[in-house]
Amino acid sequence: MNSRVGTIGNASPLVAGAHPMVDPFGRAVTYLRVSVTDRCDFRCTYCMAENMTFLPKKDLLTLEELERLCSAFIAKGVGKIRLTGGEPLVRKNIMYLVRRLGEKIGSGLDELTLTTNGSQLSRHAEELYDCGVRRINVSLDTLDPDKFRKITRWGDFDKVMEGIDAAQKAGIKIKLNAVALRDFNDVEMPEILRFAHGRGMDLTVIETMPMGEIDEDRTDQYLPLSQLRADLERQFTLTEIDYHTGGPARYVKVEETGGRLGFITPMTHNFCESCNRVRLTCTGTLYMCLGQNDAADLRAALRATVDDALLHAAIDEAITRKPKGHDFIIDRTHNRPAVARHMSVTGG
Ligand SMILES: Nc1nc2c(ncn2[C@@H]2O[C@H](COP(=O)(O)OP(=O)(O)OP(=O)(O)O)[C@@H](O)[C@H]2O)c(=O)[nH]1
Ligand SMILES: C[S@@+](CC[C@H](N)C(=O)[O-])C[C@H]1O[C@@H](n2cnc3c(N)ncnc32)[C@H](O)[C@@H]1O
Ligand code: SF4
Ligand code: SF4
Numbered sequence: 001m002n003s004r005v006g007t008i009g010n011a012s013p014l015v016a017g018a019h020p021m022v023d024p025f026g027r028a029v030t031y032l033r034v035s036v037t038d039r040c041d042f043r044c045t046y047c048m049a050e051n052m053t054f055l056p057k058k059d060l061l062t063l064e065e066l067e068r069l070c071s072a073f074i075a076k077g078v079g080k081i082r083l084t085g086g087e088p089l090v091r092k093n094i095m096y097l098v099r100r101l102g103e104k105i106g107s108g109l110d111e112l113t114l115t116t117n118g119s120q121l122s123r124h125a126e127e128l129y130d131c132g133v134r135r136i137n138v139s140l141d142t143l144d145p146d147k148f149r150k151i152t153r154w155g156d157f158d159k160v161m162e163g164i165d166a167a168q169k170a171g172i173k174i175k176l177n178a179v180a181l182r183d184f185n186d187v188e189m190p191e192i193l194r195f196a197h198g199r200g201m202d203l204t205v206i207e208t209m210p211m212g213e214i215d216e217d218r219t220d221q222y223l224p225l226s227q228l229r230a231d232l233e234r235q236f237t238l239t240e241i242d243y244h245t246g247g248p249a250r251y252v253k254v255e256e257t258g259g260r261l262g263f264i265t266p267m268t269h270n271f272c273e274s275c276n277r278v279r280l281t282c283t284g285t286l287y288m289c290l291g292q293n294d295a296a297d298l299r300a301a302l303r304a305t306v307d308d309a310l311l312h313a314a315i316d317e318a319i320t321r322k323p324k325g326h327d328f329i330i331d332r333t334h335n336r337p338a339v340a341r342h343m344s345v346t347g348g
Helices: 063-075 094-102 121-130 145-152 157-170 189-198 225-233 298-304 308-319
Strands: 031-035 080-084 111-116 135-139 173-180 202-207 238-240 250-254 260-264 277-280 285-287 295-297
Touching (some): 063 080, 063 298, 063 308, 094 111, 094 121, 121 135, 145 157, 189 202, 202 225, 225 238, 225 260
Parallel strands (some): 031 080, 080 111, 173 202
Antiparallel strands (some): 285 295
């Protein structure tokens, strides 16, 4: 049963009885994204360099520690948790954490979900459903296996398709995420849209953000979504709709397919004024904004004592530092990212 009772600004609704955390700009923080590992079995060109150095295992929080941190956030009014990464499903024993968090659905937690590249979905889909996961986001930038290999460097297209099939068969709803890339998948977007909607999936398209030291110049690939939208409007009728997931996408209905299409526009039309989220990494670092470097170390508070009071105080202090927004710009004169941290550290 949904225990939500109200909203603050445009942020997501609140749990009855829980005191939501409110940041200095009056935004309630109700959504936690947890990067459970920085590792991944793909090397998407816009996300990682081919030769990545990952954290040593000893630096990772245990799954029990991640669960304790998540519980602290739920106690502080977070109702939606998304597991991400790196690739969340490559973390060893990840289903232990999924199960433990799934047990909290209905007792403070409204939604447990994940964002995945889909490569490991076929073997986990049924268990995810069994743990209470009803909706996931799968990243898929192209339907062409050769282009898929090019953009992910290491990915196997057929395995992702098997994963999507398995998740749908298990009863899990899927939203596809596609990063919009000029001269790569822009011309393919109508086909991706028809594929998604033909399979009953929402599609969101995302503007590429300048993050991470990456061994390719991506500035030429950047595509403002206003341009993609104008291209799509030559073929489709897009109608504004009032549909919200608590995430940053602004949705339209595509009349010809009956499906939903979302635009995530951090660069051209940022959505920071309705931001409701913070990001926890697998080392216990809390980033208050995807596009800023300030962070709080929750690991120290977590490990100092079994009493959660210190942890709650550390979370409260971090929220007082949540910034108004990001400072991303696409600088065509420099191949230099605005934020040197890779997207995989915070999980998008
Ligand atoms: N700048 C910025 N980009 C974000 C933020 N949240 C998500 N994104 C971008 O949107 C992409 C898709 O996010 P998802 O992992 O699908 O999560 P979501 O959009 O919150 O998902 P829903 O719950 O389905 O709405 C991310 O990979 C980021 O590229 C945010 O707070 N700030
Ligand atoms: C970092 S991945 C982590 C989860 C999982 N490995 C996946 O790919 O879905 C989360 C999301 O971030 C997006 N992403 C990665 N780098 C990005 C960038 N530079 N700009 C915009 N989105 C990016 C990916 O497309 C993906 O949808
Ligand atoms: S976007 Fe996801 S799948 Fe691609 S390299 Fe980054 S973490 Fe891995
Ligand atoms: S860029 Fe920062 S403030 Fe803006 S929506 Fe993302 S996390 Fe929130």
